Amino acid sequence: MKLDDLISSPSPWLQPGGPQGEIVLATRVRLARNVAGRPFSSRLKSDERSELEAQLRAAVLKALAARGGTWLELPELSEIDRRCLVERHLISRELAAAEGQRGVGIDSTQRIAVMANEEDHLRLQVYSCGLQLEETWRDADRVDDALEGEVAYSFSPRLGYLTACPTNVGTGLRASLMLHLPALVLTKQIEKVFRAVARLRLAVRGLYGEGTQATGDIYQISNQASLGQSETQILKTLGSVIPQIIAYEQQARDVVATESPRALDDRIFRSWGILTNARTISSEETLTLLSAARLGVHLGRLKGIAISVINELFLQTRPGHIQKLRGAELSEPERDIARADFIRKRLGAL
Amino acid sequence: MICQRCKKQQATIHLTEILRNEKRERHLCEDCAREEGVAIKAQINLQDILSGMVEAHETAGREGNLKCPDCGITYAEFRNQGRLGCPHDYEVFADPLKEVLEKVHGAGEHVGKLPCRAGTDTLAQRELLQLRRHLQEAVEAEQYEEAARIRDIIRVKETAGETR
Numbered sequence: 001m002k003l004d005d006l007i008s009s010p011s012p013w014l015q016p017g018g019p020q021g022e023i024v025l026a027t028r029v030r031l032a033r034n035v036a037g038r039p040f041s042s043r044l045k046s047d048e049r050s051e052l053e054a055q056l057r058a059a060v061l062k063a064l065a066a067r068g069g070t071w072l073e074l075p076e077l078s079e080i081d082r083r084c085l086v087e088r089h090l091i092s093r094e095l096a097a098a099e100g101q102r103g104v105g106i107d108s109t110q111r112i113a114v115m116a117n118e119e120d121h122l123r124l125q126v127y128s129c130g131l132q133l134e135e136t137w138r139d140a141d142r143v144d145d146a147l148e149g150e151v152a153y154s155f156s157p158r159l160g161y162l163t164a165c166p167t168n169v170g171t172g173l174r175a176s177l178m179l180h181l182p183a184l185v186l187t188k189q190i191e192k193v194f195r196a197v198a199r200l201r202l203a204v205r206g207l208y209g210e211g212t213q214a215t216g217d218i219y220q221i222s223n224q225a226s227l228g229q230s231e232t233q234i235l236k237t238l239g240s241v242i243p244q245i246i247a248y249e250q251q252a253r254d255v256v257a258t259e260s261p262r263a264l265d266d267r268i269f270r271s272w273g274i275l276t277n278a279r280t281i282s283s284e285e286t287l288t289l290l291s292a293a294r295l296g297v298h299l300g301r302l303k304g305i306a307i308s309v310i311n312e313l314f315l316q317t318r319p320g321h322i323q324k325l326r327g328a329e330l331s332e333p334e335r336d337i338a339r340a341d342f343i344r345k346r347l348g349a350l
Numbered sequence: 351m352i353c354q355r356c357k358k359q360q361a362t363i364h365l366t367e368i369l370r371n372e373k374r375e376r377h378l379c380e381d382c383a384r385e386e387g388v389a390i391k392a393q394i395n396l397q398d399i400l401s402g403m404v405e406a407h408e409t410a411g412r413e414g415n416l417k418c419p420d421c422g423i424t425y426a427e428f429r430n431q432g433r434l435g436c437p438h439d440y441e442v443f444a445d446p447l448k449e450v451l452e453k454v455h456g457a458g459e460h461v462g463k464l465p466c467r468a469g470t471d472t473l474a475q476r477e478l479l480q481l482r483r484h485l486q487e488a489v490e491a492e493q494y495e496e497a498a499r500i501r502d503i504i505r506v507k508e509t510a511g512e513t514r
Contacts, residue, residue: 037478037479039420040434043421144463145466148465153465160460160462161463164434165434166440166454171460171462173462191362191379227455227457227460229461230463
C-alpha cells in the first residue's frame with residue numbers, strides 16, 4: 001500500500017459500530033520489545049542503528065507478510081507525511097521527531113503498526129474500534145510471536161521483557177481505551193473518572209498521549225503498571241472500570257437531556273451552525289464542535305448526519321491531514337481556511 | 351469537602367503552601383485549581399519519581415556513581431534521562447531500581463508472557479553486548495583486523511542463538 005492511499009483511507013480505529021462504540025472510540029494494545037545483545041536505542045551508534053533497522057525491517061515485513069505489510073523509512077518521509085502518521089496513531093510523536101535510521105511497518109488494514117528504533121527497538125501496536133481488549137491483545141500476541149521467530153528478545157526471567165524505561169518493563173504492555181466523554185465534561189464531573197481509575201494504577205491522558213490535552217472530550221485510559229501482573233490481569237483491571245465510566249457518562253447525558261434540554265440543544269446546534277458556516281476555524285475549535293455534534297447525533301437530537309462522517313472529521317481536520325489534502329505546506333491561518341472549506345464541503349453545506 | 355474557591359464543586363486538589371513561614375492549606379476543585387494555574391498530574395511521571403528520589407540518594411551518594419561495564423551509563427545519568435542504556439543495567443542498578451519499580455508497578459517480579467525461544471539466556475545476551483562494544487571500539491581505533499575477528503565471533507554466536 002502506498003503512503004498516500006494509506007493516509008486517504010479511513011482509520012480503522014475510528015470506524016463506528018464497535019462494541020460500546022458510542023463511548024469507547026477505540027482500543028489500543030502496545031508491546032515494547034528489545035533485541036537481545038544490543039544496547040537500547042538511545043545508546044546505539046549511527047551505524048548500529050542502521051544495521052538494527054535493516055534487521056527489524058526484515059523481521060517485521062516477514063511477520064506482517066500475510067497481512068500485507070508495508071515498510072516506511074522515517075528519514076525519507078516529508079514533515080507532513082510524518083505528521084499524518086502521528087495523527088493516525090501509526091507512529092509516536094517521539095519517532096516522528098527522532099533522528100537517525102528508524103521506520104514503521106504497517107499492515108494493509110492499518111490496525112497494526114510496528115515501529116523500529118523508537119525508545120525501544122520495537123514498539124508493536126494494534127488498534128480496534130470500540131471496546132475489544134481481549135481481541136486486540138490476541139492479535140498483538142500473535143504478531144509478537146511471529147516477530148520473536150525472527151529476532152531474539154531481551155528477556156529476564158525475573159523482570160520479564162527488558163525495556164529502556166523501567167516504567168514499561170515486565171510485560172511491556174500498555175493497553176489504552178479511547179473514550180468520548182462529552183457529558184461528563186459538560187456537567188463538570190470528569191474528575192469522577194479520575195477518581196475511579198486512580199486507585200487501580202491506571203492513567204488518564206489526552207487524545208495524543210502523554211502531556212496532551214483532552215481536546216474534543218476524548219480521554220485515554222491506560223494501565224500504568226506493566227510488571228507483577230499478567231497481560232490478562234492488566235486487561236481485566238482496565239476493562240473493569242469501563243462499565244462504571246460508561247454508566248457515569250450515560251447518567252450525565254440523561255441529566256443534561258432532561259434538566260437543561262434547551263441549553264443542550266443550543267450547544268449542539270450552535271456547534272453545527274459554526275461547523276457548517278465557518279470560513280476559518282482552528283483545529284482545536286473543530287474538535288470541540290465535533291464533540292458536541294457527535295453527542296447530538298448519539299442523543300438523537302442532530303439528525304441526518306452519519307457518525308462515521310463525524311468520526312472521520314476528527315482525523316481529517318488535523319493539521320497534517322489538512323495539508324496533505326491540499327498537497328502543500330500551509331501556514332496556520334491558511335490551514336484554518338482550508339479546514340473550514342473542507343468541513344463545509346464534507347457536511348454538504350454552502 | 352467543598353472547593354474553597356467556587357464553593358460548589360467537590361475539592362479534589364489539596365495544597366499546602368508555605369508563605370513567610372506561615373502554613374496555609376487550600377482545598378480546590380479541578381476547575382478552580384486549573385484557573386489558578388495549579389498543574390494537575392493525573393498520572394505517575396517517572397521523571398518526578400526519579401528526581402524525588404535523587405535527593406534521598408544524593409545523601410547516600412553511592413548509587414549515583416554506579417556504572418554499567420557494558421554500556422557505560424551511570425545511575426546518575428539514568429536518573430537525569432529516565433532511560434537505561436542496555437539490558438544489563440537492570441542488574442547493575444538492581445538495588446536502586448528496586449525502589450523505582452516498586453513505586454511504578456507495585457510489584458517486583460514478572461508473571462506475564464514468556465518468550466517462545468527457550469534459549470534467551472541472559473549470559474549469552476550479555477556476551478553479545480560486550481562483543482558489540484569491543485567491535486565498536488576496534489572500529490573507532492581503526493583496528494580493522496581485530497574488528498573483523500570480533501564480527502566473525504558475533505556472527506557465529508548470533509547463528510547459534512537462532513538455531514537453538
